[in-house]
Amino acid sequence: MKRYLLAAVALSAVMTSAGMAWADSADDIAVIKAQAAALAKQNALLEQRLRKLEQKQVLQQKAVERNEARQPAASAVQPGATGAFMAQASTVPGQLLNGEGPLTWNGITLFGTIDAGVGYVSHGLPDNGQNYEGQSLINKYTNQAHWGVAQNNLSQTTLGVKGEEELLPGLSGVFMASTGINPQSGQLANMPGTMVSNQGLPRTAYSFSGDGGRGGQAFNDQLYAGLSSKDFGQLTFGRHRPFSVDMVIGYDPTGAGYSFSPIAYNGQFAQGLGATEDARWDNSLKYRVTYGPVHAGAMYKFADGNGGCNYVGAPAVAGTVQTCYPTNNTAYQFNLGGSYGALDIDGVFGVYHDAVVIAGGNAPLSAAQLAGASAFVSNTGLTVNSTGNNFNSLQALISDNTGFAIAAKYTWNQFKFFAGYAHDELQNPSDNVGIGADNQQGGYMLSSVNNDFYTHPKVLQTFWTGVRYAYNDKTDIVGAYYHVSQNQFGTVYQNMTCSTAATQNAKAAQCAGALDAVSAYLDYHFTKRFDVYTGLEVSTVNGGIAGGTVSATGKLSALGFNYLTNWAPVVGARFTF
16 A cells, blocks of 8 residues: 555656646747747847838938039039038038038028128229129229228129929939129129119219129029939029039139139129120020030020110101111020049130120219110111110120130149130121110110120130149138230221320220239138138239220220229138038
8 A cells, every 4th residue: 555655646746747847848938939029020120220221321322423413514512612622511412400411301402602701902982782793803983992891702692592303213303593692781693783873973973883694683693493314414494604604613713703813703704705794694595414524515595685776765866767676685605524534624615696795894874874865876887866764774785796715624732723715706796786675684774775886806815824722621722813805996096096095094995905813812611611711812904904985086085994903902701501
């Protein structure tokens, strides 16, 4: 019996031990299953996060590729910001408002520049709130020394928005809208407006006046939209800078800084085919394409505005029949350029019909003209005098212009060398422009028009050279020289003054003459967005470029430049975003 009792106890112990082992095994399985489920969930989350990171990387790479595709054709760098430091800052693809990249949201980028300082000119004028170029270059009406705010010295103060949205794989819609501002007054850039504000005043009472390619439009710089393809280039329609302006910005050693470059300050030289108002083209198509190291482009401007008539109002010449003219201010331009190692080179050729230059380059209406006196001169010399309401109007010279330019730059260690040449020819227009025409910048009406100023073709030749030295990664030192010359193109009476005039400003404006300027400045970048600078430009004129107006009888009816030389030191700061 004892034996059976011991066997029962042993069997019970074995069964108990087996039950405990089975329970432990079940608990382990449950734990392992829970851990496996947690790991599977964690792995799914990691895979999801990995996919998002990969998608983000692809989008960023596409953004970089689109930016690189755009950069050779339409750099985001504003005039003056061509140093390596600022150029690198402008091309970094950043996130919205992170302090590093552009202010971009959903493909739309807000950009701008503020540039202002203090300057001195040895011969200046009271400030004009619509002037956007300062007073560094010698001006026809300047008189006494002048201290004051010097705006837009290295860059035009600008506010703009641009965007790009992919429509199809490899094809995007693009747009640009930008405007220039006088940072001192807050007014829109409006050089023709400076003449209107001085109309009817005696010469001694003028504030600063000049002619230019921005006429107070809401978007006086650029306003266009179109399509962009990495493989097939970019085609846009609207208001553009022509290729000649793009070339000056890219190949001027000063980066087209107004206070240090006559070819940036006066678009008549190199930028506008001999007419500074043609530094912007409305109603134009612009095509650009890049293939490897080579880029090319073509532009066409459609006619716009009103062509005007041969007189307005009474009295008119007896027997004269009023004739009105269709507008024909068409233009075209071609560009070809490329890079080979450290060398970059670009060439431009273009034609502009019915180009407008404000008479005398920057002449406001006289008191008699403001009171209503108007004059129309046809391209054959027919003159018709009349009267009308000339308030808020301008007087102009009309021409057909043809020009070409070539420029190059070469980088060697810390140095970058620049050189360029432009050749522009102005002649009487094949189609007349009449009184009442409004096809110039800002839509101002023309109240006196001369289509016969270029009896013989006027030839403008512009040469420039310079060097930019990167002292370190934050400091650039720049020096430049510019020379502009014109031929003798006047009538017999006008040509007589070229040898008989006692002073340079008593010669006719049609005599041969020249402008020379030399400049130098130092530019220090505290950050990618903020820099300070100081420098000097000295400019001088002689001959016809300094000359006045000579009547048909050979008498001097209006003097040319008051002074022949201007010294203009400046110090300032610039912030770019």
